C-alpha cells in the first residue's frame with residue numbers, strides 16, 4: 001500500500017499481463033488524485049499501461065496540463081482540477097491524441113534494460129530466529145515492527161520514529177546499525193519511520209538491542225499509537241493548530257493503553273495536519289484531524305476538525321469525511 005497511488009497527480013501500480021502468449025510488464029495507471037482542501041481520488045486512466053508507455057504518456061499528460069491547466073489561480077493549478085472539469089474520458093482522449101504527436105525518444109525505454117541493477121543484496125545469509133535469547137520488550141516490538149520478506153530467513157524491520165523525529169546522534173548510530181546488519185541502506189517510509197530490509201532473522205534480537213540503546217526501540221509501528229503528523233504550527237507558517245502537539249499527546253495516551261486495546265482498534269491509523277493542506281495526509285487515516293480556526297467570542301481560536309473513515313491500505317483506498 002505504501003505508494004498511496006490514489007492521492008497523487010499520477011500514480012502507477014505494477015502488474016503483468018499475458019499478451020499474445022507472452023507475459024508483459026506494465027502498470028494500472030491513475031491520474032488526477034490529490035489531497036488539500038478539495039481532495040480527489042485519482043481516476044483510472046488505463047488498466048494496463050505497458051512499461052514502455054510510462055514515460056511518453058507522462059510526457060503527453062504534462063503537455064496537456066501545460067496547455068489547458070489553470071494559470072492564474074495557483075490554488076487551482078493542479079491536474080486534479082483539470083481532470084474534474086474535463087472528465088476522465090475527454091482527458092484521456094486529449095492525452096492519447098498528444099501521445100501520437102510525440103517524436104519517438106530512445107530514452108523512453110533505454111532504462112528498462114537496467115531497472116533491476118539496483119537490486120539490493122543481503123549482508124548476511126538469511127537464518128531463522130532459532131530460539132535465540134529475546135531481550136525484554138522484544139516480543140511486543142517484534143509483533144508490530146518486523147515483517148517477513150519473500151526471501152526465506154530475511155525480515156524487514158521498521159524503526160519507529162516518534163513524531164518522525166531523530167537526532168543527529170541517533171542518525172549516526174542508525175548508519176552504524178545499517179552497516180552492521182544490512183550493508184548500508186535504509187529506507188524512509190510514508191509514515192515517518194525507517195525501514196531496514198534484508199535483516200537476517202537470527203540478527204533481530206541484536207538489532208533490537210542496538211536500536212533500543214539509542215532510544216528508538218518503540219513498538220507499535222503501523223498501529224493506532226504510531227500517529228503521523230505534519231510540522232504544523234511548530235515551524236510551518238501556514239499552520240493553524242499544533243498538529244505535533246496533538247500527535248504527541250495522542251501517542252502518549254494511546255501508548256499507555258496499547259496493550260489493553262481491542263485488536264480491531266489497534267490497527268487503526270491516526271494522522272494529523274496543522275491545516276487543510278493535508279501534509280499529514282489526514283484524509284487517508286481511519287481517524288484524521290486538521291487544524292481550523294473558529295470564532296470564539298470575537299477571537300480566532302485554533303480547533304481540530306475530525307475526519308473519519310479514510311483508508312491507508314489499498315493505496316489510500318478511501319478518503320474520510322468530516323464529522324461535526
Ligand code: SF4
Pocket residue numbers: 230231232233236237238239240243273274275276277278279280
Ligand atoms: S498541513 Fe498545513 S500546517 Fe501542516 S505542513 Fe502542510 S501547510 Fe503546514
